[in-house]
Amino acid sequence: MSTPPVTPPSEMTRNAVAELYERPLLDLVFLASQTHREHRDPSEVQCAALLSVKTGGCPEDCAYCPQSAHYETGVETSPLMSVDAVRTAARAALDNGADRFCLGAAWRSVSDGPEFEQVLDMVRSVKALGLETCATLGMVEPHQAHRLRDAGLDYYNHNLDTGPAFYNDVIGTRTYDDRRRTLRSVREAGMKVCCGGILGMGEQTGDRIDLLYELAGQDPQPESVPINTLVTVEGTPLANQEPVPWDDLVRMVAVARILLPKTWVRLSAGRLQLNDATQALCFLAGADSIFLGDQLLTTANPEAAADQALLTRLGLHRLKDAAVPTS
Template sequence: MIRNNWTREEVEAIYNLPFMELVYQAATVHRQYNDPQEVQISTLLSIKTGGCPEDCSYCSQAARYHTDVKVQKLMETPEVLAAAQRAKDAGSSRFCMGAAWREVRDNKDFDKVLDMVKGVNELGLEVCCTLGMLSESQAEKLKDAGLYAYNHNIDTSEENYEDVISTRTFSDRLNTIDNVRKAKLSVCSGGIIGLGEGDADRMGMLKTLANMPQHPDSVPINNLVPIKGTPLGEQEPASIWDMVRTIATARILMPKSMVRLSAGRLDMSYEGQTLCFMAGANSIFSGDVLLTTPNPAVSNDKELFQILSIKPREAFKEKKQAAEVNFIPSVAEAMAEIL
């Protein structure tokens, strides 16, 4: 049953199950609602890098921190479309574009992003953007341009949020997600573990996502990649056991969502990633760089997929399935009229 009214006690009971039992239950739910041999491959490109006014304590792109990231202006549309084509050729079905902005502004840069969205959509890829906060009208413009999904992570629990970010509120995050949903765009929203939070914060983050009016279509689960020069530059990332436990809980709470094994994969063994897939992860980011952090090589992902007999998920699968379902009754009606 798909639920949106999980209690804190229920989430805690699931999260704290013995590890093997938790993975078993998550794998069972996963097989009920998804093809366990299918994984969505997404590619994420930073189309505008660095210089962000926010103070997210994990981020290499915050202007106030001294990191190795060099500020780069918004890319030109032909460059982005060429990158999208390379991603498609490498097996990606979704192409995500990220800009280091606090919020979207109605200006020439946003017009350029709209052109990028149109171009990537015409390549037959699901187009996703993560551009910071945006209004309902801006979400509508992105939708009209052909945007498929919008990413806006809540990062952590509401209680822990101010310890991670002070330049925007938890409510700001939720408002943007509401605007995305009102525009009938696919919602992509997850969080990060390894920020120094406790288990209670991980449970709180998952509970917030699972109790939204509609579960996010995609739920990225990131493990912190410590960046030198940021406040969390010396923080130890979460263990693989914590990563699997978080993914398994997300899968049980949100059975139909794509649970994306996101940042932090470079330090995971094939065995660790396999545990994540068993626990319900069915999406990854592919490509050598994830915005500004390193990611496993495409060749490594292909090797792992071959070992596990995993097949890439095709683009727009939900829409195609819905079209097939709608087609069947119409065929039946036509036959009835003939007879």
């Protein structure tokens, strides 16, 4: 059996990350599972719900995204939702077993003004229900990050998507450094960082290693790392990409778990395409977070009942259930 890495994951060189990534898959799963058990309760699954509070018409050109105004995808645009409608959705998510509620807006960046004030009210009302709060609103300036934190935002999601060398093959309207800048603003405001990537956009193995190296090297490391597999959507430039092989996903999850031992590693978009056995292997490799609810922004996600049945079969439980007294 290969021995675990002795270098702390956050200090590993890019070469060391590459060597880890190339290990035999089952060695990696074993090592990841061991790491998971050393740092966290492996039977616990954090369950987030994600609501699109402003859909479509985004000026960015992310090649995977049906909400970009650059592509004809048939996604209906809708203006910013009311605070009441968001509160109702958050309460339903809570009743469904979610412990965190994420607000997503298809914006390039946050603009100061009435819509931002409305989002701050949404954060306050979700927080008041007792849910953890998360938002993904595009780029934020330091003063906006502070206001979000003051409103009660726990997490800010801002994905790096892939490695820096491949980034501008997928997105032309912003740079990797733009992303890093927002991540810094979020961190400096005192919020937790949710930051991950997408597999299956045409990237090479080296780009995946670059992304893992970038995520693991953040100090502090992100508290949440969503690992998405591309959901192809007609009309986007990536509509014809081949599906991601299941073992690529398991490998990515395992390496993420080893490199980010205390982080929530989330199986995110693309989970509907995974069979139960692959999901089980991902949980064994250290995934411990999912999105609940049959819709993820504009693409489909497994039904909550199917997720609950799978967790039960695997002997896993939702974080929220762990917090509920049994007597």
